[in-house]
Amino acid sequence: MTQPLRAVIYARFSTDMQRDASIDDQIRSCREHAKRQGLNVIEVYSDKAISGASLMRSGIQKLLRDAQGNVFDVVSSEALDRLSRNQADIAAIFQKLQFRGIMIETVSEAMISEMHIGLKGTMNSLFIKDLAIKTHRGLKGRALAGKSAGGKAFGYQNVIHYDASGEPIRGDRKIDPIEADVVRRIFTDYAAGLSPRKIAEKLNEGGITGPTGRGWGTSTLHGNRERGTGILNNELYIGRQIWNRLAYVKDPDTGKRVSRLNPEADWVITDVPDLRIIDDALWDAVRARQGAMKVKNSDVPIWDRRRPRTLFSGLMACGCCGGGFSKVNKNSFGCSIARNKGKAYCTNMAMISQVELEELVLKALQDNLMDEDALKVFCEEYAKERNRLQATASQNRSALEKELAKTKADHAKLVDAIIAGVPAEQVKDKMIALDARRIELEAQMERDPAPSPIRLHPKLAETYRDKVATLIRQLQEPDGMLEAKGALRGLIDRIVLQPTKPDGKLAIHLEGALAQLLILSLGSKGNQGPRSKSQAIDNIDELVLVAGRPQPPQST
Incomplete structure (x- = not known):
């Protein structure tokens, strides 16, 4: 009796706005689809609140690692964009799985082929680009209205109002009195000559929580003046909001976001006097001290020195x-x-x-x-273990070789039977099955070459x-x-x-x-x-x- 294909399920949702139940919904849908297709689900992989534009996800990485061991035959997902929205990434996933003889089956698109990878990959990439443009447009509207366009600055509290239908209206802020006092203390101490290191040390000794909920560090205070980062460079404290100073792009090698300074003409600057915490005199005193701190014989400010x-x-x-x-x-x-x-x-x-x-x-x-005695023990134990594993691999390969030889012999017997007068229609299906198995065995043996003993x-x-x-x-x-x-x-x-x-x-x-x-x-x-x-x-x-x-x- 033919064994059912072994299937694994992959599910993902990309934002904190979606429910955890979204994962469960996807898995349930995939299980129902697998049952209709006669697949045996042996494992489930998932990633929660992680963008599909990156492969830096623990769930998908574990799936790809397990695929190398040929422990499953089919990857099932709700749709192709659950695996990735990035055109290059989805093509890479498809190639890696195809090399291992693993199929991709989705509830939306059924069996995935090269055509799906090309068309759907392009559509998903365009979707991401279009979504980014629309999101940027919406945030710009918030910034022009003097509202928060993302993130929470230390010294302020986010305020949520509700419209007549009960929908939340986001983007409003108000000054947090306790945090505002800390901001004034930082500016005053710095203007008086204290170093960011000493200011951070005093705040930590006083048990004052920093913006991240942990302790204070020097970089949290001085940041980067040109980029407007750090407590001492945040112009919101003088009632001036600057949005779109930085652009964030994703490094394709690491999947991490990298910031780049936008041209000043692209900045959106809005006056928000009700959010002022620092007066102009104190702000100017801090800027004057920063301007005096240059590296000797260099025009590079000390906070930008590397x-x-x-x-x-x-x-x-x-x-x-x-x-x-x-x-x-x-x-x-x-x-x-x-x-x-x-x-x-x-x-x-x-x-x-x-x-x-x-x-x-x-x-x-x-x-x-590389102590000689310790190395000797390691070499002996490592070689022993590796050779044991390779002996097992050799046994497996020997079994494949025997099966391949038998498959070829059985196929040859059927050919001889046809020559002897047996109607080809009677043995056609058996010959096709034997030939397919021969190709599969040869491919498997090519992927896993014969091991050789390890000696150090x-x-x-x-x-x-x-x-x-x-x-x-x-x-x-x-x-x-x-x-x-x-x-x-x-x-x-x-x-x-x-x-x-x-x-x-x-x-x-x-x-x-x-x-x-x-x-x-x-x-x-x-x-x-x-x-x-x-x-x-x-x-x-x-x-x-x-x-x-x-x-x-x-x-x-």
């Missing part, structure tokens, strides 16, 4: 609070949370010089990571140390510096800096990225390219852990 990345910037973490370590003066690093938010959030005020940190970490990279070289640690030493030397060479810097950074997951007692110095705990450590070690001195490296370590890039046996922390 320091160059150091060798290990972005990889350092505080052992007390988990926050990042960054430059606190010209030569040293310190905990950003302790300095930006105050001792109420972190008490780690210890510092370490850039030169000392880099020397200690480079030494630890070369000597402490016993001199891996020695090779690793030689290559790290070479990379460190290249840091001094202009031609190879950038490549060496990137390679060395790739070997590290985190550098945790923990104060030690009683001297208060910092202990350095170095956490290595095992995948990159092994990739570097397995690299051939000959012409072996990246392809053979990745084959040699197979799925090892999925592992991330502290490489080597526990080492005494490096203290400064």
Whole structure:
């Protein structure tokens, strides 16, 4: 008896305005459709209040990962735009599933083909563009009327009125007296000479909640003057609303929104005197102080300055609070949370010089990571497990090979029967079924090639140390510096800096990225390219852990 096709359901709604029940409605509709089609539903994936213009959704990503294991045959959804509204994304989903032999079946469009992908993908993309234009037009009307066109500024409360039919009228605001006092305090302290860091620290010590509902940070206060972000740059506090200063576009690689400054001619500026919190004199005093804060010998304001990345910037973490370590003066690093938010959030005020940190970490990279004894145990256990899994895969492949041979033999027997005089009509259906199965088996064997045993070289640690030493030397060479810097950074997951007692110095705990450590070690001195490296370590890039046996922390 033929087994029913295995189906999974995907459901999504895109805005907080929709009900959670929308997901349940979609799933119920898909289940009913699957039942009519004779499909066996084995799993349900869903994403709530997430735009279909992005693939950065946990539900769809899990579905695509599971598809790689060929655990289902059909993806069922209410409509194609539930999977994605982005034309490129829906085409990519279709191609990935088609490669695995997985069909897409929707309640609205039935079986999805290349024609649906082209036409519906284009229609969905146009729908998104048209929706964005209409939304922007509506928000502009709000802004021209002096109403809120999105978001909630600190210092104000949103007010909702209702029309005669009971429908909500949104966009009105009023001053929040308590938050307005905080805004005045920030402006007054800054005009008096206090730094944003000190102001944030005092607010946090006083238990005053910030705009996000958490603590205050320096960037929340000074923001970016040109872009009008940050408490100190918000002109709403002087009764002047500026809308459409920034445009937001979605990065196709990350799915995240990126802001861009619009031309000033596109800004919508409206006077809203009833929302004024700060008087002109205090506002002008703050602007005058901001205008005086320039980088020495540069026209770049201090709030727009971007320091160059150091060798290990972005990889350092505080052992007390988990926050990042960054430059606190010209030569040293310190905990950003302790300095930006105050001792109420972190008490780690210890510092370490850039030169000392880099020397200690480079030494630890070369000597402490890839400990030979620990590496030997890992190689043995990893190879044993991988070979066990591959033995299972070999057995599965052997079964496929046997079935393929039998399918071809049965097909040949039917051909012989026709030659011997059996009417072709009697064996036609059987021959078609055998030929379809042959094609399916050959495709499956091509997708999953025969595995080979895994062996890791016993001199891996020695090779690793030689290559790290070479990379460190290249840091001094202009031609190879950038490549060496990137390679060395790739070997590290985190550098945790923990104060030690009683001297208060910092202990350095170095956490290595095992995948990159092994990739570097397995690299051939000959012409072996990246392809053979990745084959040699197979799925090892999925592992991330502290490489080597526990080492005494490096203290400064």
